[in-house]
Amino acid sequence: MTHNSRWAFALAVVATGTALCLSVLAGWQRGGTLPERLVWIALGVVLVVCAHLLPALVRAAPPVVRALAAALWAACMASACYGHATFFLLAQQHAGEARAQTVTAVVPITPSASGRNLTVVMAERVAVTRQLQFARMQRCPRDCSSVRARRVMLAARLDALDAEAEDIRRLQATDDRVTALREALRADPVTVRLAALLGTAVTRLDLLAGLMFAAVLEGVACLLWVLALESRHTVMGTTIISPVVAVPVVPDVTTPVMESVTKPDRELATVSYKSAPAAQVIVHDRDVRAVDDAPDVELARLAMEVAAGRLRATVADIRRHLSCSQARAAALRRQLAELSATA
Structure with missing residues (x-):
């Protein structure tokens, strides 16, 4: 590797x-x-x-x-x-x-002092305002001290309700700002x-x-x-050689040949050619070595595979198909190109 x-x-x-x-x-x-x-x-x-x-x-x-x-x-x-x-x-x-x-931790949210919401405070303010108006319209024949005291008490109560409503509005505005900041921080910047x-x-x-x-x-x-x-x-x-190689043979050539070659360090290798449209060349060898002395056989085999659409005429595919070296695949690619040009 x-x-x-x-x-x-x-x-x-x-x-x-x-x-x-x-x-x-x-x-x-x-x-x-x-x-x-x-x-x-x-x-x-x-x-x-x-x-x-x-x-x-x-x-x-x-x-x-x-x-x-x-x-x-x-x-x-x-x-x-x-x-x-x-x-x-x-x-x-x-x-x-x-x-x-x-x-x-940056903007703490604290509830109002009374714990009431703005709706309740405003409803009570309306009631106090009505009572104050009635107290101002009230006429006293003799002693008016009690009426004046009631008027002052209702006015003070109205001022307290206004202050409470303002505090609640301020807290709600702070809460809105915190909520908006939280929503902004939830999304990626x-x-x-x-x-x-x-x-x-x-x-x-x-x-x-x-x-x-x-x-x-x-x-x-x-x-x-x-x-x-x-x-x-x-x-x-590169170390795996296919033991079976199929090449096309011209149908008109019918010359059967049987050849036996004996070598001292190798077993008997028998090569047989048959005249048929789908003839095969079968090589039996225990050493399973590359057949480098048969370029025409490899070229014919590649031409048949490319014509049948089972192989692309690229160096990488030829190298993978024949398990040969890069130089050998490039040479066969050039021969295929020349063969297709002449055809």
């Missing part, structure tokens, strides 16, 4: 581990009882792993399997992003509540300013940001696993 492939593998493991942690936390928060939480966690883990590894595992599969895997991969990605967005929104909500709790700039709601922008973070994480993890497994497959593929 090369240095770059090691880095790709390490980053892929870190990205998948992060996504799994998000799925575990989101499943734990979304479930009510313990069995429900465990099921949510298991579902999130399966979806994340499938979303990360499916693109790397089905690269060499037939087209029908790749199409089905692409549909399942899209569903897994959407489900994983939904779960991650749930975690991001709940985390933002918890952080906002923690920030809002710090406001009480960057999200609030960005929502004001874009002219949209803060909650909508929070949802879009959560989905974006989840999609970026899932996409990066998928790409890293593709790179990591591709590097491992390429390195391992």
